[in-house]
Amino acid sequence: xxxxxxxxxxxxxxxxxxxxxxxxxxxxxxxxxxxxxxxxxxxxxxxxxxxxxxxxxxxxxxxxxxxxxxxxxxxxxxxxxxxxxxxxxxxxxxxxxxxxxxxxxxxxxxxxxxxxxxxxxxxxxxxxxxxxxxxxxxxxxxxxxxxxxxxxxxxxxxxxxxxxxxxxxxxxxxxxxxxxxxxxxxxxxxxxxxxxxxxxxxxxxxxxxxxxxxxxxxxxxxxxxxxxxxxxxxxxxxxxxxxxxxxxxxxxxxxxxxxxxxxxxxxxxxxxxxxxxxxxxxxxxxxxxxxxxxx
Numbered sequence: 589x590x591x592x593x594x595x596x597x598x599x600x601x602x603x604x605x606x607x608x609x610x611x612x613x614x615x616x617x618x619x620x621x622x623x624x625x626x627x628x629x630x631x632x633x634x635x636x637x638x639x640x641x642x643x644x645x646x647x648x649x650x651x652x653x654x655x656x657x658x659x660x661x662x663x664x665x666x667x668x669x670x671x672x673x674x675x676x677x678x679x680x681x682x683x684x685x686x687x688x689x690x691x692x693x694x695x696x697x698x699x700x701x702x703x704x705x706x707x708x709x710x711x712x713x714x715x716x717x718x719x720x721x722x723x724x725x726x727x728x729x730x731x732x733x734x735x736x737x738x739x740x741x742x743x744x745x746x747x748x749x750x751x752x753x754x755x756x757x758x759x760x761x762x763x764x765x766x767x768x769x770x771x772x773x774x775x776x777x778x779x780x781x782x783x784x785x786x787x788x789x790x791x792x793x794x795x796x797x798x799x800x801x802x803x804x805x806x807x808x809x810x811x812x813x814x815x816x817x818x819x820x821x822x823x824x825x826x827x828x829x830x831x832x833x834x835x836x837x838x839x840x841x842x843x844x845x846x847x848x849x850x851x852x853x854x855x856x857x858x859x860x861x862x863x864x865x866x867x868x869x870x871x872x873x874x875x876x877x878x879x880x881x882x883x
Contacts, residue, residue, distance in 0.1 A: 635674045635728070635731075635828060636674075638728055638731055638732055639676075639677045639679055639680050639683075639731075640674040640675065640676055640677060640731065640828065641674060641675045641677050642672060642673070642674050643673045643674065643675055643827075649675075650673055653673060653774065653827060653829075654670050654673070656717075656752055656774075657670060657755070657772075657774075657829055657831070658670075659752060660719070660752040660753065660754075660755025660756070661755060661756070662756075663844075663850075664841075664858075668831070670829060670830070670831060671769050671830035671831060672829075672830040673827060673828070673829055673830070674827065674828040674830075675826065675827055676731055676825055676826055676827065676828070682732065682733070682734075683731075686734060686820060686824065687824060689820065689821045690776070690778065690821060690822070690823075690824040692821075693778060693818070693821045693822060694715075694778055697778060697780040697781075697800055698714075700780075700781075701780070701781065714778075714779070714780075715776050715777065715778060715779070716751065716776075716777045716779050716812060717751070717752060717774065717775070717776065717777070718749030718750060718751060718758075718775045718776075718777040718812045718823070719749060719750045719751075719752070719755050719758035719759075719772050719773065719774060719775070720739075720747070720748075720749050720750075720758060720761070720772065720773040720775055720823075720825070721750075721758040721759055721760065721761035721762030721770065721771070721772050721773075722739075722761065722762055722763070722771060722773070723762070723763045723765070723771065724765040724771050727771045727773055727828060730773065730825065731825065731828070734819070734820040735747055735819040735820055735823060736819075738816050738819075739761060740811065740813070741790070742787060742788070742804075742811070743785040743786065743787055743789055743802065743803075743804045743811055743813060744785040744789045744790070744791035744792065744802050744813050744815075745790060745791070745792045745816070746792070746802065746813045746814055746815045746816060746819075747813070747814045747815075747816070747819045747823065748761075748811050748812065748813060749775060749777055749811075749812040749814070749823070750810070750811070750812070751809060751810070751812065753808065753810075754810045754811075755772075756858070757810065757811075758772055759772065759831065762831075769830045769831070770830070770831045771828060771829070771830060771831075772828070772829040772831055773825045773827070773828055773829075774825065774826060774827040774828070774829060775823050775824060775825045775826065776823075776824045776825075776826060777801075777812055777814065777822060777823055777824075778800070778801075778821075778822040778823075778824075779800065779801045779803075779812065779822075780799075780800030780801060780822075781798055781799050781800050781801075782799065782800070782801050782802060782803045782806065782809075783795060783798075783799040783801075783802055783803075784802070784803060784804070784805065784806055785802040785803070785804060785813055787804070792815065792816065793815050793817060794815065800818075800822070801813060801814055801815070801818070801822065802815070841855050841858050841859060842855070
């Protein structure tokens with residue numbers, strides 16, 4: 589029943605959603621995956637202890653998701669490494685329950701629309717892929733207990749996820765762990781009938797029964813807005829990415845500016861997307877001021 593996102597995510601990938609169903613929870617995992625916490629490094633034990641499975645680099649699933657991640661990194665893909673990729677296992681009752689809720693609401697949304705799905709420009713789609721950035725602790729809590737807070741309010745108050753085209757926004761919402769690594773959830777998002785939420789809106793639920801979710805723009809949404817009432821029924825995370833630290837990305841941006849590979853305006857826009865209002869931006873700019881003469 590689930591379909592790919594369409595315009596922004598054309599990279600090929602395949603995820604077996606049947607493994608999250610209760611009757612399939614005991615099925616064997618991919619031989620390229622290693623669920624054994626005894627073999628995990630200290631950096632990854634926090635995830636494997638919670639039933640997550642580290643995906644080996646030789647797995648086709650790893651390569652497909654890695655390509656999607658790097659596509660979202662755009663001009664910084666060449667200098668970006670995926671530290672690790674973990675799959676959220678369907679072996680726990682909590683994950684099975686959340687998946688059952690996701691599928692039940694998917695059926696309800698399809699029934700409401702009579703199965704007639706249009707282009708995103710007309711305000712309807714089915715399943716979209718979204719990225720959610722957070723701290724290691726928050727990501728672990730989401731996997732164990734589900735979403736519990738709204739992380740955005742610029743276009744209504746809800747859970748904000750970023751499409752792959754704007755993956756850097758999701759990265760900006762993450763925070764580095766003790767190893768300088770950032771954490772991103774790769775999620776399936778049940779969008780249904782979308783409505784445009786204007787900037788500054790304090791909306792907290794659909795404006796009418798016609799709509800399911802919100803976006804900032806129908807043609808090319810940058811923000812996928814899921815209302816708090818639906819945060820655990822319309823979002824189903826499947827994988828965790830451990831990606832690069834902000835500082836490494838910022839240093840690369842400054843180096844590109846110094847070598848005239850990008851303009852100052854391009855650098856500033858990219859920096860804002862990566863760090864948001866982070867005070868670290870000021871410190872980094874000051875440390876590079878003499879080298880780049882951008883004061």
